[in-house]
Amino acid sequence: MARPKSEDKRNAILAAATEVIAEQGLGAPTSRIAKLAGVAEGTLFTYFDNKDALLNELYLDIKADLREVMMATYPMRASTRERAQHVWNQFVDWGVAQPQKRRAMAQLVVSDRLTESARATGMQSFADINAMIEESVASGTLRDHPPAFVSAIMAALAETTMDFIAREPAHAERYRRAGFEAFWNAIAQH
Template sequence: MARPKSEDKRNAILAAAIQVIDAQGIGAPTAKIAKAAGVAEGTLFTYFASKDELLNQLYLELKMELRDVMASHFPRTGSIRERAQHVWNAYVDWGVAQPHRRKVMTMLGASHLVTDASKAAGMEAFADVNATIHEAFTSGVLRNHPPAFVSAIMGSIAETTMDFIAREPQQHGQYRNTGFEVFWHAVAAP
């Protein structure tokens, strides 16, 4: 009879995957991930049928973590700008506090090994953010840019902002606010 799966072991494997992928990239062998998790490689495959499944689950876990951070105290009744700034601040603060997770999530998001279904599920988790974006476009608050383009602009400016905060943590608030202003002026309708 098979032993029940342990949530602790699953979490240890995911945490080890972050550590190993951060250091070695997505091509890191599962044997290294298993070793870092303190489990046999066969145990890793008890929890994840393949390395691709592990990568997809890790991507979704990281997306859900970020969603939870953004959802905390989300100002549902605030202006579009207030909601956008909340999302920005949460993303930047999470990225600065979790640089390894941010790096791995970025690598996974760009990888062909993460399925379109996983990427879609990751986006669906951001209902409040997506609703705000939709409202911003339909109300004319944002320029008429494709949503994916606006998201890419936000990501690029946020990455630059996080990099500067990492180099000069004493300027965290200034860089975070300046980064948001640059983003907002790039996408908001005049």
């Protein structure tokens, strides 16, 4: 009879995968991930059928963490600009506080190893934000860009902002505000 799977071991594998992928990229060996997680490589494959399954689960795990941070205090009834600024601030703060997750996610989102199902689930996690974008486009508040494109613009500008905050933490608020203004000017109708 097979042993029941441990949530602690699964989480340890995902944490190790985050660290190893952030450092070595998607080509990092599963043996390194298993060693860092404190499990045998065979155990890793008890939890994840193959490396692609691990990468897809890691993507969803990081997306879930980011969603929790962004949406816990999301101001549903605020203006479009206030909601966009909330999302921006939460994302930038998360990225600065979680550099390994940020680096791992940056590699995962451009990977052809992610399934369409994982990508769709990841986007669905942010349905409230996507709905806000679509409503704001329809009302003329935002430019007519698809939500995925708006997210890509935000991610690119946020990466620059996070890099500057990491280099010059004393100027974090200045960079956070300047980054948001650049983002808002890229998406808002004027």
